[in-house]
Amino acid sequence: MDKDKEIKAPPAMKPEVPKRGADLQTVESWRDKKGTPVPVYAGTCVTARWKPGKQITEQEYDAAVKGFRAAPAGKEVNHVR
Numbered sequence: 128m129d130k131d132k133e134i135k136a137p138p139a140m141k142p143e144v145p146k147r148g149a150d151l152q153t154v155e156s157w158r159d160k161k162g163t164p165v166p167v168y169a170g171t172c173v174t175a176r177w178k179p180g181k182q183i184t185e186q187e188y189d190a191a192v193k194g195f196r197a198a199p200a201g202k203e204v205n206h207v208r
Contacts, residue, residue: 161189
């Protein structure tokens, strides 16, 4: 292995860096503020691979919910990262 090559950790192992200047709130907070129905919220969290307490921006939340609602039932969807 070359010493010059950087070893990169898989995406899941990289720590999340908070976005500067963004209004970060938990997914539960956005669910409550937006009045998202429980089944839509649960499906969005599964699709986006969000765990309870994850901090995201309003734009990220809206995009993930929109993507979940637009996905065809019973078909695999691309996960939001």
